[in-house]
Amino acid sequence: MTRDEAGFLASYDPRAYDPVAVTVDVVALTIRDGALSVLLVRRAHPPFADAWALPGGFVVAGGADGGGEDLPDAAVRELAEETGLAAADAALDRLHLEQLGTYGAPGRDPRMRVVSVAYLAFAPALPDPAAGGDAADAAWTPVAALGLTAAGAQPPGTTRPLAFDHARILADGLERARAKLEYTPLATAFCAAEFTIPELRAVYEAVWGEELHAGNFHRKVLSVPGFVEGTGGTSDAPGRRGGPRPRLYRAGDARLLHPALLRPSREEEVR
Amino acid sequence: MTRDEAGFLASYDPRAYDPVAVTVDVVALTIRDGALSVLLVRRAHPPFADAWALPGGFVVAGGADGGGEDLPDAAVRELAEETGLAAADAALDRLHLEQLGTYGAPGRDPRMRVVSVAYLAFAPALPDPAAGGDAADAAWTPVAALGLTAAGAQPPGTTRPLAFDHARILADGLERARAKLEYTPLATAFCAAEFTIPELRAVYEAVWGEELHAGNFHRKVLSVPGFVEGTGGTSDAPGRRGGPRPRLYRAGDARLLHPALLRPSREEEVR
DNA sequence: TAAATAGTGTCTTTGAGACACTATTTC
C-alpha cells in the first residue's frame, strides 16, 4: 500500500454515509411426508410480529480490521440459531447451500434501508425445529399450504401470509430449485446418503409437483453418467405396499447432468 | 401497525451496529470487432488507484423515511456515470440487466466491510465510453486479454490485473452469459434491433469461444419457436466477402428457448 | 390371489450434427 493509500484509509469515515443494514435470509427446503416443505419461523418482535417469515437476521459486520463473518456462514448460523439445530449437527453437514439473490428495494423493511442476501438450502428430512433466537416458533411448512402464485404473491386471505417480501423470495427459491433439478444432481441433496431410485423419483415429483413415469425415470437416471452409483445393497423396504426391494445408490461424482432431465410440462414456455 | 410496533421503530438505532457499506458493480458485456468485451474503468482513487475495475459504487441508501434508490437503478446509474453514456441514451434502452450475485467476504475491501451486489448487463455494440465520476479512464476490453482462468483468477504478471475480487465477479458473469445463451434468447440483446442469422451466430461464437456450423445453426434458430421472427427485409451487407444478402430478423417473443441451443464442447462436464 | 411396485425391453418420434449441394454475391 502506498503512503497515499494509507492516508486515504485513515481519513475515511464510513459513518458519513446513510446506514444500510445487511441481512441474510434462508429458504431451507426439504421433503416431509412426500411434500416439499420450507422452514418458517414466527417472528417474536416487530415489525411483522407474530407473522411467519424465512429464518434470517443481521450479518455480523466486523470493523475495518476484520472480524466479520462471511455471508454463507451467516446463513448457516441463522438457520441453526432460529431452529435449534446445532451447527455441528450431522444433518447440517449434508446441507447444500447456494446464494439465491439479493433483495434491497427501498421500503422493504419499515425500520431502515435493509439489503437482504437470500440463500437457498436443500436438506434431507430433518427433525422438527425448536424455536430459538428471535423466533417465537419454527416449523417445516408444506409450500402448497402457502398459496404462492408464480408471480411470488400470496392472494388476500391466505392463512399464513409471509413477512416482508419473503413470499417473493420463496417463490424465487422454489423456481430455482425446480430448475436446478433439471440439470444438476441436487435432488440427491434431499435424500439420505444412500437412497433408492423410487425415493429419488419422489423428490422430483414433490419439487416439480407432477408424477413421472417410473420406468422411464429409472432408465434415465442410470443412463446419465455420474448421477448415481450403485452400492450393491438393497433397501429393506419397511412399510411399502408391495413390489420387489429396490436397490440402493449413492450420489455420483457428476456436478451437471448431461443430458439433462427436463420437466415434462413445458407447454407454458413463457412467451 | 400496532402501537408496540411504532414504539419499537422509534427506539430503533441502526447506528448501534457496525456499519456495512453496500455497493453495486456491473459486468457490462458487448461484442466489439467480433470479440466479447467488458467495460472496465481505471480507478482514480485508492484503494487500487490506477488499477482497472468493474464500474460500480456505493448505493444511495436514503433514510428510514425512504429516498433511497433501488439496486438495479444504482447499477444503471453507475454504468452511466463512469462511462459518460447518458442514462437516457437510446443504447441503454436496449440494455439487458440482471442480478449476478453478491460478494461480501470480509476483507474484500480494505476500507471497511463492503457487500457488493453485482449486475450483469448485455448491450449491443456501444460507443467508446468517456471516463467520468471516480474513473480516470474507461474502455471496452476484450475479455481474452485479461487472461482469466475458469477459477476466476488472473495468473501473476497479467498485463491488466483487476481490483478487489473483480476477476472472480467477471469470471462468474462470463459463465452466466455462456449458460444463458443456451436456454434464453438473450444473444439477441447483443444485436441491433434488426439482425441477420449470421450476426446472431457471431454472437454465440464470440461468447462461447468456438465456431459453430453455419447451416445447422441457421436451421436450429429458425426451428425454435419464438426465438426470432422475420422482418421480410434483407441486409444490404456492406463490406462482406461474398455470398448472398442474408435476411433480417427481429427478436421473437420467447423468453426461454425450447429445445435449448446447447454448447458443443461439453466433454468437460465437470465431474 | 390380488394389487402394487422394481426394473427391463422395444418401438416411435424428435432433434442434433455431419455432409452435401445450390444460389448469390464480392474480388
Added chain:
DNA sequence: GAAATAGTGTCTCAAAGACACTATTTA
C-alpha cells in the same frame, strides 16, 4: 472465374416418451 457465404436437403445417431412385460413383494 474463384472464393466466400446464405440457406436447404438428407442421412445417421442419440435420446425422450409411450407402452408392454416380468419378477417380486405385501395384504
